[in-house]
Amino acid sequence: MTDTKMIYQGRILSLELLAGKWEVVRHADAVAILALNEQGEMLLVKQNRPAVGAVTVEAPAGLIDGDEAPEAAARRELQEEAGLDGEMTLLTRFYASPGFCDEQLYVFRATKLRESRLPMDEDEDIEVLWMPPQQVLNGLRDGSLVGSASTVSAALYGVLAAQQVNL
Numbered sequence: 001m002t003d004t005k006m007i008y009q010g011r012i013l014s015l016e017l018l019a020g021k022w023e024v025v026r027h028a029d030a031v032a033i034l035a036l037n038e039q040g041e042m043l044l045v046k047q048n049r050p051a052v053g054a055v056t057v058e059a060p061a062g063l064i065d066g067d068e069a070p071e072a073a074a075r076r077e078l079q080e081e082a083g084l085d086g087e088m089t090l091l092t093r094f095y096a097s098p099g100f101c102d103e104q105l106y107v108f109r110a111t112k113l114r115e116s117r118l119p120m121d122e123d124e125d126i127e128v129l130w131m132p133p134q135q136v137l138n139g140l141r142d143g144s145l146v147g148s149a150s151t152v153s154a155a156l157y158g159v160l161a162a163q164q165v166n167l
Helices: 070-082 133-142 149-162
Strands: 004-009 013-018 022-027 030-035 042-049 054-058 061-063 084-095 104-115 127-131
Touching (some): 030 084, 030 149, 042 133, 042 149, 054 149, 104 149, 127 133, 133 149
Antiparallel strands (some): 030 061, 042 054, 042 127
């Protein structure tokens, strides 16, 4: 659209007004990773999320930096948050909230996990957990866990993998 007015420009997002009526958040794309161990448990990270005022349990995830490829971002995030690396396969990608935000989320499955650590971001305080994907979905449904859209997506794929559905 040609009638675009910049309302706010921040470090990780901007807010534009399109055609005088649509508020649009421009946000970098992101990745999330479904990593399953040999017992079929899903890797999760527990962390404080000030934006929602809660401690969340999420699939490892993060923003894609600049010109970084989504797969490279997934690999980097898994190394930073959990000290693991593996072979990445794209499972899906989707817009988290296309009514007002252009952020696209790429969900990868990590297999053949091995140790490989990169330093965490300075603002991250993360606890690594392993849980069966069905338990994650149950906790998200009954409210005992607080998660994200990418965590729901990853857990659903994890349940399908446990049922040996071809992904």
